Amino acid sequence: MGLGAIVVVGPGAENASVLPGSFLARPLAYFEVLGRSTVERVIERFVRADVDIVTVLHAKADSGLKASFTAFENVEFQLANDIAAGMRQKLKEYSENGIDHSFLVLGNVYAETDLLDLYYFHREARQAATRAMDREGVLDLWVLDCAKAKDQRIDPQHLREWKTSHTSYFIREYVNRLTDPRDLRRFASDLLRGRCSAPPPGREVKRGIWIDEGAEVHRRARLVAPAYIGRGSEIMEDTLVTRFSNIEKDCCVNYGTVIEDSSILQGTEIGICLDVCHAVANGNKLLKLDRNVVIEITDTNVMRPNGQVAGQGKDRKWARNVLMFGGRKQRQPPISDLQPADSAPKQRGLLANFI
Amino acid sequence: MSSKSPVIVMEAPEKWNHSEAQAFLAELQPLLQSDRPRVVLDCSQVQHMDSAGIEMLLNCMAEAMKRDGDIKLASLSPASAAILELMRVDRLFEVFDTSEEAVRSFQAVALPDAPPSLPWYSAGYGLADLKSAS
Numbered sequence: 001m002g003l004g005a006i007v008v009v010g011p012g013a014e015n016a017s018v019l020p021g022s023f024l025a026r027p028l029a030y031f032e033v034l035g036r037s038t039v040e041r042v043i044e045r046f047v048r049a050d051v052d053i054v055t056v057l058h059a060k061a062d063s064g065l066k067a068s069f070t071a072f073e074n075v076e077f078q079l080a081n082d083i084a085a086g087m088r089q090k091l092k093e094y095s096e097n098g099i100d101h102s103f104l105v106l107g108n109v110y111a112e113t114d115l116l117d118l119y120y121f122h123r124e125a126r127q128a129a130t131r132a133m134d135r136e137g138v139l140d141l142w143v144l145d146c147a148k149a150k151d152q153r154i155d156p157q158h159l160r161e162w163k164t165s166h167t168s169y170f171i172r173e174y175v176n177r178l179t180d181p182r183d184l185r186r187f188a189s190d191l192l193r194g195r196c197s198a199p200p201p202g203r204e205v206k207r208g209i210w211i212d213e214g215a216e217v218h219r220r221a222r223l224v225a226p227a228y229i230g231r232g233s234e235i236m237e238d239t240l241v242t243r244f245s246n247i248e249k250d251c252c253v254n255y256g257t258v259i260e261d262s263s264i265l266q267g268t269e270i271g272i273c274l275d276v277c278h279a280v281a282n283g284n285k286l287l288k289l290d291r292n293v294v295i296e297i298t299d300t301n302v303m304r305p306n307g308q309v310a311g312q313g314k315d316r317k318w319a320r321n322v323l324m325f326g327g328r329k330q331r332q333p334p335i336s337d338l339q340p341a342d343s344a345p346k347q348r349g350l351l352a353n354f355i
Numbered sequence: 356m357s358s359k360s361p362v363i364v365m366e367a368p369e370k371w372n373h374s375e376a377q378a379f380l381a382e383l384q385p386l387l388q389s390d391r392p393r394v395v396l397d398c399s400q401v402q403h404m405d406s407a408g409i410e411m412l413l414n415c416m417a418e419a420m421k422r423d424g425d426i427k428l429a430s431l432s433p434a435s436a437a438i439l440e441l442m443r444v445d446r447l448f449e450v451f452d453t454s455e456e457a458v459r460s461f462q463a464v465a466l467p468d469a470p471p472s473l474p475w476y477s478a479g480y481g482l483a484d485l486k487s488a489s
Contacts, residue, residue: 275443286441291433295441299406302441 002053002099003119004146005046006090008083008106009039010058023280023287023294027058028178029108032248032266034191034228035201035212038108038178047072049115052099057086095146102149106140106159108178110187112197113171119143121169129166134175138168181280181287185263188246192226200228212249230266250306267306274302362393362461364429364454369400371408380411387415392424395457399430404438416447425449429457 009029024031029039039056046054054075080086087104094102101119111132122130122143129149132141142159174196176187190196192208202212208225211217214232221235224242229235230249240258241247248266253259256273264270265282278290283305284297297303363386368375386392394415412426419426429451431439439445451457 273443274441276441286437288433288437288440291437293433293437295434295437 002094002097002101003051004094004099004102005051005054006057006087006102006104007039007042007046007054008057008087008104009108010083023181023285024282027108028181028184031184032230033184033187033263034198034210034246035230035249038110038187041110041198042105043072043075045112045115046103047074049119051103051115053094055090057083057090059083091144091146091149100146102144102146104142104144104159108183109140110174110176110178111139111141111171112174113169114173118169122167125167127165127167130169131166132169132171134171136175136177139171139175139177142166143169181282182289184265185280185289188228188263189244189261192228192244192246202228202231252306269304269306271302361391362395362458364395364397364458367396367398367401369402371401371404373405373407376408376411380415383415384418387418387422387424390422390424392419392422392426393461394419394424394426395429395451395454395461396426397429397454398432398435401432401435404435406442409439409442409444413444413447425461427451427457427460429454 010027029042030037043054043056052074054072056075056077057080058078059080078086078090091102101122103115103119111134113132118130118132118141122145128145130143132139140159174190176183176190178184178187187196191198191200200210202210202215205211206223206225209223209227209229211229212231212233215229215234217223217229217235218237218239220237221239221241223229223235224240226244227241228246229241230247230251232249233247233251233253235241235247235253236255238256239253240260241253242259243261245259245262245264247253247259247264248268250267251264252269253264254270254272257270258275258277259270260275260277262276262279262281264276265280268281268283270276270281276286278288280287280289281303284300284303285294286297286303287294365379365383365386368379371379383394386394396412416426427449430453431450436445436450439448449457449460451460
C-alpha cells in the first residue's frame with residue numbers, strides 16, 4: 001500500500017489575490033523565503049514523511065526550480081499544459097503502480113501538520129477525499145484515494161468547490177496560505193520569530209541573526225535580531241537591518257540604507273540612504289504593506305534587479321558613487337566617475353511609476 | 356492657484372518630473388521670496404514623481420525656511436507618500452489629508468513676533484529682577 005504526493009504549482013493552481021500591478025513575475029511558491037522556496041519546503045515535508053513518490057506538476061517550465069529538486073530522491077518534475085489533465089493522469093498512474101493514496105497540494109499552501117496523521121485519518125474515514133482545514137477555513141491540501149479520485153472531476157477549481165463525499169481534517173499547527181506577497185512577508189517574520197518549526201538556514205552569528213554562506217556584512221553595518229542575510233548577499237557600511245527583516249540571496253543593500261520590517265526578495269539591489277520600511281522589494285518594484293501600494297522604480301540608482309548595471313561601471317558598489325539628492329550630504333565621487341560639468345541640471349530621476 | 360489670506364495653496368503638477376518641476380518652481384519662486392512664506396502644496400493630482408521633483412521640493416523647503424516660512428503637503432496619494440518615505444523626505448514635511456487642514460494648521464500655530472531684544476532662552480526676567488526678588 002503506497003503513498004504518493006502531487007504538488008501543483010504555477011498558474012492555474014494558485015488562489016492568488018489581486019494586487020495593484022504585476023508585482024511578482026513568477027508564482028509565489030518559487031520565491032525563496034529565508035533561503036528556501038515554499039515548494040521546496042513542502043516537498044521536503046513529504047519526503048520526510050516517507051512518501052514513496054512526490055510529483056511536482058506545474059504549468060510553466062522553470063529550469064531553476066527543476067534544478068533545486070534534484071537534491072531530493074523520489075521527486076519527479078513534470079510539466080503540464082493542462083493542470084487538470086495532468087492531475088488525473090498522475091492519479092491514474094499512481095493507482096496502476098500500487099499507490100493507493102496521494103496527497104495533493106494546490107498552489108502554495110504551507111502547513112506544518114503531521115502528514116502521516118492526516119493520512120491515517122483519511123484511511124479511517126474511508127472516503128474518496130479528505131480536505132485539510134484550519135481556523136481560517138479550508139485549505140488546498142487533500143488526501144485522495146487514487147482509485148476513487150481518478151474517475152472524479154479533478155481540477156483545481158472543482159476541487160476547491162467540492163463539498164460532498166469528503167471529510168475534513170483540522171490542522172492546529174502553523175499554516176500559511178501564501179496567496180499574496182504579503183504572505184511572503186508574514187512567512188519570513190514567522191520563521192524568524194520561531195513560530196514555524198523550520199529553523200532559518202545559515203550560521204547564527206549572534207542570537208537571532210542568521211547569515212547564510214557567502215554573505216558579506218560590513219563591520220559598520222548594524223543587524224538587529226532577528227534578521228536573515230541570504231547566500232551571496234552584501235550588506236554595506238552604515239546600513240541597518242532590523243525588525244524581522246530578511247535579505248534573500250544575491251541581494252545588495254547599499255550605504256546608509258535602513259531595512260525595517262521588510263523582505264528583500266532574491267536578486268534585488270537597494271540604493272544608498274533609503275528607508276525601506278514595512279515593504280517587500282522585488283527587483284525594481286516595491287510593495288508598501290502599510291499603504292497597500294506597489295511602486296515601480298525605473299531609476300536603477302535607487303532599486304534594481306541584480307545584474308542590471310547602471311552607468312558605465314560593472315562594480316556592485318555603484319551607488320556609492322552616485323550623488324545624493326539635494327539637501328543632504330554628498331559623497332565625493334571618484335574622479336573617473338565625475339560627469340562633465342554642465343550648466344543645466346541633469347535629471348537623475350527616481351522615475352517612479354505609480355501602478 | 357488659490358490664495359487664502361497669508362497661506363498660499365498650490366496644486367502640484369500631475370507629472371512631477373524635471374521639466375514640470377522647473378515650470379512649477381518658476382511659478383512658486385516669487386511666493387518664496389516674500390516674508391514668512393506659507394505654502395500648502397496640494398498633491399492630489401500627482402501621478403508620477405521623480406528625483407528632480409523631490410529635489411525641487413527640498414529646495415523650496417530650504418528657501419521657505421530661510422525666510423521663517425514653511426511648506427506643507429496635502430492630499431498625498433499612497434504612492435506619492437510611499438516614494439517620499441522611501442527617499443526619507445516624508446519626515447521633513449507636515450502632511451495633511453486635505454488642503455483645508457493644512458491651511459488651518461498654519462493659522463493655528465501663528466505665534467506673535469518675539470521681541471528682538473530678548474534672547475531665545477530668556478524668561479523675561481533680568482538679573483536685576485532676580486536680585487531684587489531675593
